[in-house]
Amino acid sequence: MARPKQRILSPTLIAEAALRLVAKHGDFTIPGVAAALGVHPSSLYHHLPGGRLAIVHRMREELYAGIELGAALDAERPPLDRLRLWMRAYRAATARVPAVVPVLVGAPVEDARTLAIYEALFVILRDAGVPPEQRVACSAMIDAVVLGSAVDAASPVPLWLSDGHPLPELRSVAAPDDDRDRALAGFELAVEAVVAAVRALGTA
Amino acid sequence: MARPKQRILSPTLIAEAALRLVAKHGDFTIPGVAAALGVHPSSLYHHLPGGRLAIVHRMREELYAGIELGAALDAERPPLDRLRLWMRAYRAATARVPAVVPVLVGAPVEDARTLAIYEALFVILRDAGVPPEQRVACSAMIDAVVLGSAVDAASPVPLWLSDGHPLPELRSVAAPDDDRDRALAGFELAVEAVVAAVRALGTA
DNA sequence: ACCTGAACACCGTTCAAGT
DNA sequence: ACCTGAACACCGTTCAAGT
Numbered sequence: 151m152a153r154p155k156q157r158i159l160s161p162t163l164i165a166e167a168a169l170r171l172v173a174k175h176g177d178f179t180i181p182g183v184a185a186a187l188g189v190h191p192s193s194l195y196h197h198l199p200g201g202r203l204a205i206v207h208r209m210r211e212e213l214y215a216g217i218e219l220g221a222a223l224d225a226e227r228p229p230l231d232r233l234r235l236w237m238r239a240y241r242a243a244t245a246r247v248p249a250v251v252p253v254l255v256g257a258p259v260e261d262a263r264t265l266a267i268y269e270a271l272f273v274i275l276r277d278a279g280v281p282p283e284q285r286v287a288c289s290a291m292i293d294a295v296v297l298g299s300a301v302d303a304a305s306p307v308p309l310w311l312s313d314g315h316p317l318p319e320l321r322s323v324a325a326p327d328d329d330r331d332r333a334l335a336g337f338e339l340a341v342e343a344v345v346a347a348v349r350a351l352g353t354a
Numbered sequence: 355m356a357r358p359k360q361r362i363l364s365p366t367l368i369a370e371a372a373l374r375l376v377a378k379h380g381d382f383t384i385p386g387v388a389a390a391l392g393v394h395p396s397s398l399y400h401h402l403p404g405g406r407l408a409i410v411h412r413m414r415e416e417l418y419a420g421i422e423l424g425a426a427l428d429a430e431r432p433p434l435d436r437l438r439l440w441m442r443a444y445r446a447a448t449a450r451v452p453a454v455v456p457v458l459v460g461a462p463v464e465d466a467r468t469l470a471i472y473e474a475l476f477v478i479l480r481d482a483g484v485p486p487e488q489r490v491a492c493s494a495m496i497d498a499v500v501l502g503s504a505v506d507a508a509s510p511v512p513l514w515l516s517d518g519h520p521l522p523e524l525r526s527v528a529a530p531d532d533d534r535d536r537a538l539a540g541f542e543l544a545v546e547a548v549v550a551a552v553r554a555l556g557t558a
Numbered sequence: 559a560c561c562t563g564a565a566c567a568c569c570g571t572t573c574a575a576g577t
Numbered sequence: 578a579c580c581t582g583a584a585c586a587c588c589g590t591t592c593a594a595g596t
Contacts (some may be wrong), residue, residue, distance in 0.1 A: 272523035288538020290506040298498025319476035336491020343551035
């Protein structure tokens, strides 16, 4: 059975399997992905010769494939509205598999799909009047807020809050936060903070 | 030479060696740390029985040992001023070894030193009038901004900006940004955005 | 073209053995 | 108490061999 009758692998299948593993265990391994697909580890290299890094690239592409930029690209809308839409869409896509963020951080953005998303952000920043020299720093801030919020929404109460520490203020907030809505509220708060910062940059 | 005349290892030495490796190569390994200290990998386990995770905990502690909270704890000062000081101190400490952020993200905060830093943040948020249910989300936002900025300040121009992509807005900002000052300006911008958000939360 | 199976270098961890 | 050295399970990757 050296060669099967019909294809049993593809870059997409590999990336999806890896995403499932990350969603379940917080990380993935080559043998793990292979096992999930009923195949030997070395088989993966025929479809993604770049090895582990190539898989990570594909995971990002897969994750952001479903993103709906639509209205965020509409030049008729006010730029700050488009910024809100962009942040929400990006966050929602990330929040589907929040555990993937630490995995993605290790690899640079290279795929066309994700680059197009950032291109849209830079168009928005331009239209909002942000000076060119500030746009990279600005996008980094936005990135941090969006990815940070996505991770936060999925993580349970931080460990340092869960048992009796001698730090009164940390303890006092330990009780709540099983709530998904609250994380979302935190995100919307951050969105408005970012919008205010961008507005300030655009009018200065 | 099964046992040396005088101690050649300690948790602090191990953590410092690991930090140096991360600063240089972006990551560390147990054999790497051992080699840097002129010792065998298994020796490390006598000082940090928790293995790799314990080393990461110690690295965080070491990194934040030098942090100067001072004025950020001064109850006389306006809370929002203290928030600014807190963010700058936290960011400066992180920026000493920015490459460590991806390593730290993988391990929960458990050491007393770092917990005390977060305790201070929660005191500031309380004094600023942020309702208890919002404080965790709020601290996550602040975390994302601070750590994101620290990483950003040390990374070169993003890869996706460095060569000719067919994405005009991304290309148009490719030129600048060898500058450390600009990243700092981006951070100060983020600080003011966060301060505005916290102020809004505190007065609502 | 596509999967197997053996092989290699490497990492994290354990543990008996030395002093 | 503290370091050695051998050992084990595991991971990422390569490559000749099969169909």
